Amino acid sequence: MNLTLLLLGLVILASSAMALSLRNIVRSVLLLVLSWFGIAAFYLWAGAEFAAFAQALVYGGAVSMVVLFAVLLTGRSHSDAEVPPPPKGRLVWALVAGGAAAGIIAATAIRTPFAAATNGVPSLPVRDLGLLLMGPQLAALLVTGALLTAALLGAVVIAAGTKDDKEGAP
Amino acid sequence: MSAGVFEMDSWLERLPITARDLLTGYLPDPWRWIAQSVIAIVVILGVFGTLFAFLTLAERKILGRIQNRPGPNRVGWAGILQPFADAIKMLTKEDIVPRTADPVLHYLAPVALVSFSLLSLAVIPYGRHLVPLDLDSGVLYFFAASASSELSVFMAGWAGRNKYALLAAMRALAQLISYELPLLLSVVPVVMIAGTLSPSGIVAAQSGWRIGIIPHWNIVTPWGFAGFAIFMVAALAEANRSPFDLPEAESELIAGHLTEYSGFKYALFFMAEYFAMIALSGMAVTLFLGGWQAPFEVLQFIPSYAWFAIKLLALLLGFIWIRATLPRLRIDQLMRLAWKFMVPLALINLVTVAFWHLSAGWATGAQPLRWALALALVAVPFVLIGRRLTSGLAPRIYRYAAP
Amino acid sequence: MNTLQMCLVLSGLLFGIGLAAALARSSAILVLMGVELMLNAANLNFIAFWRFGPAPEAGTGVLFVLFAIAVAAAEAAVGLALVIALYRHQKSIRLQEATRLKG
Numbered sequence: 001m002n003l004t005l006l007l008l009g010l011v012i013l014a015s016s017a018m019a020l021s022l023r024n025i026v027r028s029v030l031l032l033v034l035s036w037f038g039i040a041a042f043y044l045w046a047g048a049e050f051a052a053f054a055q056a057l058v059y060g061g062a063v064s065m066v067v068l069f070a071v072l073l074t075g076r077s078h079s080d081a082e083v084p085p086p087p088k089g090r091l092v093w094a095l096v097a098g099g100a101a102a103g104i105i106a107a108t109a110i111r112t113p114f115a116a117a118t119n120g121v122p123s124l125p126v127r128d129l130g131l132l133l134m135g136p137q138l139a140a141l142l143v144t145g146a147l148l149t150a151a152l153l154g155a156v157v158i159a160a161g162t163k164d165d166k167e168g169a170p
Numbered sequence: 171m172s173a174g175v176f177e178m179d180s181w182l183e184r185l186p187i188t189a190r191d192l193l194t195g196y197l198p199d200p201w202r203w204i205a206q207s208v209i210a211i212v213v214i215l216g217v218f219g220t221l222f223a224f225l226t227l228a229e230r231k232i233l234g235r236i237q238n239r240p241g242p243n244r245v246g247w248a249g250i251l252q253p254f255a256d257a258i259k260m261l262t263k264e265d266i267v268p269r270t271a272d273p274v275l276h277y278l279a280p281v282a283l284v285s286f287s288l289l290s291l292a293v294i295p296y297g298r299h300l301v302p303l304d305l306d307s308g309v310l311y312f313f314a315a316s317a318s319s320e321l322s323v324f325m326a327g328w329a330g331r332n333k334y335a336l337l338a339a340m341r342a343l344a345q346l347i348s349y350e351l352p353l354l355l356s357v358v359p360v361v362m363i364a365g366t367l368s369p370s371g372i373v374a375a376q377s378g379w380r381i382g383i384i385p386h387w388n389i390v391t392p393w394g395f396a397g398f399a400i401f402m403v404a405a406l407a408e409a410n411r412s413p414f415d416l417p418e419a420e421s422e423l424i425a426g427h428l429t430e431y432s433g434f435k436y437a438l439f440f441m442a443e444y445f446a447m448i449a450l451s452g453m454a455v456t457l458f459l460g461g462w463q464a465p466f467e468v469l470q471f472i473p474s475y476a477w478f479a480i481k482l483l484a485l486l487l488g489f490i491w492i493r494a495t496l497p498r499l500r501i502d503q504l505m506r507l508a509w510k511f512m513v514p515l516a517l518i519n520l521v522t523v524a525f526w527h528l529s530a531g532w533a534t535g536a537q538p539l540r541w542a543l544a545l546a547l548v549a550v551p552f553v554l555i556g557r558r559l560t561s562g563l564a565p566r567i568y569r570y571a572a573p
Numbered sequence: 574m575n576t577l578q579m580c581l582v583l584s585g586l587l588f589g590i591g592l593a594a595a596l597a598r599s600s601a602i603l604v605l606m607g608v609e610l611m612l613n614a615a616n617l618n619f620i621a622f623w624r625f626g627p628a629p630e631a632g633t634g635v636l637f638v639l640f641a642i643a644v645a646a647a648e649a650a651v652g653l654a655l656v657i658a659l660y661r662h663q664k665s666i667r668l669q670e671a672t673r674l675k676g
Contacts, residue, residue, distance in 0.1 A: 002576060002579065005576065005579055005580065005583075006579075009579075009583040012583070012587060013583070013586055013587060013590065016587060016590050016591070016610055017590055019606070020590065020591075020593070020594035020598065020603060020606065020607060020610075021594075025600065025602065025603070026275075026328055027272075027274075027275075028603065028606070029602075029606070030275070030321070030325070032606055032609075032610075033321060035610075035613075036613065037318075039613050039616070039617060042617065042620070043620050043638075046620050046621070046623070046624040046625075047624055048620050048623065048624070048634075048635050048638070049305065049306060049307050050306075050307050050310065050635065050639075051620060051635050051638045051639060051642075053307055053310040053311050053314045054310065054314075054639055054642055055616075055638075055642060056314040056315075056317075056318060057310065057313060057314040057317050057318075058642050058643070058646050059613075059642070059646070060314070060317065060318045060321065061314065061317025061318050061320060061321075061350075062317070062347075062646060063609070063645075063646050063649050063650075064321060065320060065321075065324075065343060065347055066649055066650050066653050067602065067605075067606070067649070067653060068324050068343075069340070069343070069653075070602055070653035070656055070657060071602060072336070072340060073657055073660070074602070074656060074657060074660040074666050083598070083599070083600045083603065084599075086597040086598060086599060090596070090597055091597050093596070094592075094593045094594075094596035094597035095593050095597070097592060097593065097596055098589040098590060098591075098592040098593030098594075098596070099589055099593075100589075101585075101588060101589045101592050102585045102586045102588060102589025102590075102592075103585075103589075104585075105581070105582075105584075105585030105588060105589075106581070106582040106585045106586065109578050109581035109582055109585060110574060110578055110582065112578075114575070114577050114578065114626065114627075115626075115627045121624070122623065122624065122631045123631070124631055124632050124635055125306055126306055126307050126366065126367045126368075127365065127366065128631075128632060129632060129635065129636070132632050132636060133636065137636060140636075140640060144640055144643050144644065147644065147647060148643060148646075148647050151647035151648070151650060151651050152647065152650060154651055154654070155650045155651045155653075155654035156654070158651070158654040158655060158657075158658050159653075159654035159657045159658060161658060161661055
């Protein structure tokens with residue numbers, strides 16, 4: 001069981017590390033999509049089927065498209081896909097900050113004595129999930145729906161721009 | 171145990187799983203599961219690969235006959251070996267990769283597309299005991315696999331370093347994303363009524379007959395018929411089939427986002443398109459046409475996988491017929507159809523199915539009223555929105571050549 | 574180190590990678606991708622605790638992850654719309670050039 005976790009962790013970490021350090025932005029985005037699918041596989045291994053397929057559908061099928069369209073609309077040709085690497089000073093400080101955050105989290109996780117796990121996989125059939133969403137968590141569901149609608153309408157308005165920005169739009 | 175062929179769960183019905191257990195019954199436990207999965211994969215690849223091959227032949231012959239010509243009839247008796255000739259041609263063509271292309275993405279795009287299309291075939295119940303993967307959220311898995319295949323369309327358009335292929339890929343992606351929404355929205359009513367996301371649960375919810383000849387399939391209800399129509403149109407667009415085949419319109423663009431592909435990779439793209447068509451038809455059969463259930467109670471002796479095959483072939487024939495008959499839509503026409511026509515109709519279908527579900531307990535005298543109201547809720551928005559969106563006939567303009 | 578701790582270390586490392594990317598890269602899209610990775614790392618944490626932790630209520634972890642996925646997707650859409658709007662003004666997406674309000 002832990003071998004699967006090691007493999008999944010390796011895939012996720014390696015693809016996200018490579019994704020955020022490559023020069024070619026399209027290859028970065030595609031490697032990041034691979035890491036998202038790796039995270040979906042992690043959810044599947046942990047027994048959260050619905051969350052795994054939702055992650056694959058939303059991130060792999062929708063957010064990836066949004067990111068790729070943004071990459072295409074903000075570059076004029078194939079050569080604009082090359083982003084230069086960050087300057088050395090900032091790179092070092094960023095790695096220090098990231099490493100410190102990861103180190104603090106990992107150290108806290110290893111030192112805390114967690115209680116023993118419950119026996120077996122907690123089962124959450126989709127029907128129960130639906131009843132939970134429509135029952136106790138209905139307020140959260142409605143707020144999320146309103147938030148998504150507002151966010152997407154806002155995104156359309158911002159991206160479309162006003163009539164004066166329309167000169168030579170890509 | 172059931173005796174003859176005329177029982178519901180006869181030996182003919184259980185023949186595939188008996189064969190599978192014969193082959194793997196002697197293995198110890200984890201190996202038996204692996205061997206059964208491998209057998210399922212090999213059978214699916216074999217059956218649907220053969221179906222793909224003969225579907226290309228059937229399409230060309232049926233298109234030919236509708237256009238009053240015979241179609242391919244030179245290779246083998248009446249052209250029956252044509253798919254093998256096509257396969258040999260595709261395999262022996264030169265595989266051209268442009269010098270400035272991105273070799274990894276160029277190679278990966280068709281492979282990813284075929285993989286995701288094949289992955290979506292895993293949750294469809296092909297028969298009473300023939301579900302390869304019986305997932306609790308199988309419908310969500312199916313749509314996650316189909317949505318992920320859009321990535322390979324982008325990879326195909328980007329990898330060739332051809333700006334026209336890239337623009338065509340953006341158009342193809344816009345079409346795929348736009349029709350994702352009516353596709354998913356038309357499935358929600360089915361899930362609401364069946365109460366489960368599992369395809370075998372949805373098939374089981376459509377079992378039973380009224381007076382033995384009217385099945386409880388979702389398509390015989392008003393909301394089911396509307397949902398089926400929306401699903402079929404959206405499936406046509408998701409599979410890039412005519413009349414939504416602008417991304418690969420051979421008579422207009424060279425090959426759209428597939429311009430830089432030749433030989434076997436080009437064949438893989440078309441194989442993926444046919445697999446997507448088969449998978450979407452299979453899901454339509456499961457969701458709306460009762461899956462592997464027989465239409466009449468007396469016909470239950472025909473095995474369930476045969477009924478599934480009959481329904482699937484009928485839907486595929488419908489796809490081919492539509493291709494032969496309807497002209498192609500322009501990109502703005504098909505986007506307008508998706509966003510302004512199909513999404514509102516799919517949302518109104520949700521209201522219809524909610525009404526249907528809540529009025530299930532009405533007295534038998536009020537049932538005709540329930541049907542009439544549901545039919546009105548389906549038909550009236552269709553007519554009104556359709557009328558508002560058509561711009562009518564343009565004024566007739568006469569153009570003459572300059573004297 | 575039991576399985577729960579390994580999962581938490583994994584999500585911590587993913588968070589660190591996302592943070593480093595968000596701080597180091599100068600392209601707005603890559604910064605947004607770093608933020609998305611941080612959100613995904615938090616989701617990993619939730620699922621790890623749902624599966625391996627002592628859970629009084631089954632389903633809270635998965636529900637939170639579903640809401641977090643939805644909110645992260647909405648935030649990605651809005652962020653990328655802002656990137657497109659920024660590009661329209663300064664014709665590049667380098668964050669170092671977005672200094673018109675400075676000083």
